Structure formats: C-alpha cells, structure tokens
Amino acid sequence: MVEEADVIAGFTGAGISTESGVPDFRSPDSPWLKNRPIPFEAFVRSEEARREAWRRKFVMDDLYRGARPNRGHRAIASLVESGRMPAVITQNIDGLHQASGIAEDRVIELHGNGTYAACLSCGRRHELAWVRARFEQTGDGPRCEACDGIVKSATISFGQSMPELPLRKSVRLAMTCDLFLVVGSSLVVHPAASLPVMAKENGARLVIVNRDPTPLDGIADLVIHGEIGPVLSGFIPDREA
Template sequence: MLQDARIVAGFTGAGISTESGIPDFRSPGSPWMRNKPIPFQLFLRDPKARREAWRRKFTMDDLYRGARPSAGHVGFASLVASGRMPAVITQNIDGLHQEAGLAEDQVIELHGNGTFAKCLSCGRRHELDWVRYHFERDDDPPECMVCGGILKSATISFGQAMPEEPMRRAQRLTAVCDLFLVAGSSLVVFPAAAFPAFAKENGARLVIVNREPTPLDTAADLTIHAEIGEVFSKFIA
C-alpha cells in the first residue's frame, strides 16, 4: 500500500513521542494532569495565571529534558526524504520531528511548538533559556524584549484560535494525498482529528498505527495496534 502511494500525508500524535519519554496528556497518572495548561483567556488577563503557566511549563520541560526522536520520528523523516511525503502534520509540540531531520517547512504544527516563546503582540520569538533565566531571577515572567508585550510558549492553549496557516497547509495536503498515514494519535481531539476522515472521504487510503483503538479504525484500510517504533523499523529504511 505504501509502495503504491504517490503522495503520502503523515499525521502524528502523542503516541509517537511517548516512545521518546514524553508523557501522554490523557494517560492515567500523567504529569500533564498535575500541570495542566492554563486556559488562554485566563493567561491573558491574570498575571498570577501567567506566572503559574510558566512554572508548569518549566516543570514539564524538566520531566522530558533530553528526549530524543524515536524510531517513528526517524521513519517519518525517511518518508519525507524519499519524496513521497511532502510534510508531516502533527498534533505534537515537542519539536522532535525537526530533531529527526525535517526542515521547519516539512512539519505542520497544528498545536504550535513548545520549544520557544512568542510575543502575543509583535510575534517576536524568544528562546526559553532567556525566558527561564528572567523568570527564575525575578519570580515573574519577563515581557517582550522588543515591545513589552506578553510572552507565551508558542503553543496553542485551550481557548486560543487554531493557527490559520498550518491549518490551511494541512487541508491542502490532505486534499491531494492518496494515502493518509496516522501514527500515535487517538483521533479524538478536534479539529485536528477531522483530517484523516476528510482524506478518506476524498478517496485516499487510510492507515492507522496506534497502540489503542481509535474512532476511525473501522473506516481505515489498514489498522495496526502496536508500538510505533516496532512497526516503522520493519518497513522504513
């Protein structure tokens, strides 16, 4: 099936990164449940909420510091390098697809990127080491070094609008692919989870690799319930 595809759309979720040591948001006992992201509107209006959001952010960063790309990430990078997969659509915020060798424009990040911060006013990128230094020194998150605006991790929080350009790019890729390959997603978080269903309705074949069943298993042309790294190591060079 993979060998016959002309254009493959990759789609990844948390499961591809749990094999790198990054915890899943919804698993029982997940540290994410003790350090939940602060809702966007609360973050905007309350300085105390912003301080707590950064505290939780750095606590989680410390938990998976040193995480490296899994065999699944390397497998997707191999597919992109082959020329059959223009880009990977991901729900993840960890930057591990880029660490596996993909260029920034080969990763479509639907939920943003947690490896840096952005100013909510001017959009200026700020590195986390700089933010953390000032946060820990002053016990308060710093403001934008350019315009004095609010800094936030470059992720999409609950209540925050989805990023327009990544959504458009994901829609375009989904519309033209003839194979949609899902790895490590429960396919329950919308609007991201709508992409594989759209691809299938548009005539593409749908392959799902995930440890647990998903709502789209019965619609898929092939479903594999297994560890992602184990699967990809067998058929990706």
C-alpha cells in the first residue's frame, strides 16, 4: 500500500523513539510518571515551579542523552528523501527525525522541540548547555539574555497554546495526501489525533503501525500491531540498513 502512494503524510508519536531508548509517556513504568511536565500556567506564574520544571527536564534529558535515530526514523527519512513524503508530522520533541537526516523544514513539530529553549517574551533561542549551566550555578530558571524574559524549553506544555503554523501545515498535508501513515502514536491526544480522520475523510488511505491498539484502528485501511523497527526496516536502503 505504501509503495503505491504518490503523496504520503508521515505522522509519528513516542513509539517510534522507544527503540532509541527514549521512554514513552503511557507505559506503566515510564519515568515521565515521576517527572511529569509542569503545566504552562504554573511555569509562568511561579519561580518555584520553573525550578522544578528545569530539574525534571534535566533528569529526563540525562536518561536518553545518547539516543540516536533508529530503524523507524531511518525508514521515514528514506521516504522523505524519495520525494513521496513531503514532510513528517511528529508529536515528538526529541529531534531524532532531524538527526536522521531530514531537513528542518520537512519536520512539522506539533509539540515543539526539547533540544533547545526559547524566551517566552521575545522568542530568542537559548541552548540547553547555557541554560543548564545557569541553573546549576544559581538554582533558578534562567532569564533571557536579550530581554530578561522567562526562558522555557521549546516544547508545548499542558495548557500552552498549540503553534498555529505547524498545525496549519499538518492540516494542509493531511488534506492533500493519498496515504496517511501513522507510526508509533496512541492517537489519543487532540488536535493531533484528528489529522488521520481528516485525511481519511478526504479520500486518503490510512495505515497505522503501533504496538498497541488505537481508537482509530476501526477506520484504518491497514493496521499493524508490532515493533516499529522490524515493520519499517524494508524501507531503509541497503546501504543504511
């Protein structure tokens, strides 16, 4: 089915990165349960909350510091390189799609990126090494070098508005593809989970590759419950396998 498609919309969730050692959110023993992200409103309101948010952030970063793209990422990168997948939409914040060789403008990040930070006031980018050094020196969340605004990981926290441009790009791709390929997403987080439905209603075929069942399995044209690496490894060129 993938081989027959002309325009493929890739859509990935946490499941594609578990082979790289990045924990998902919903496993019973997930470290995210002990280090839950701080809600946006609390982060903005309280210095104490910002300190705790950065502490949890660096605990999680240390858990998967050596993560590298796996077979699933390389398979998606191969589809993008082929020209049949204009972009990959991802719920992930780990930057592994970019690390697999996909250009920044071909990765649509719905939930932001956890590999750097940004000022909430002026948007200036701050590298995590600088943030961590300041945090370890002072114990407080750093302020922006340019405007003294609050600096936050460049991810979308609970209660924070979704970025409009990535969402518009995602909807456009969902509406113009002839195959929507879901890889490693539980499809329970909205509005992201509505994208496969949009594509399906617009005539695209829907393929879901995920370890566990999803709420949209019933409308999919093909569902594969299994480990992502082995399922997608056939799309990796022999030279990279």
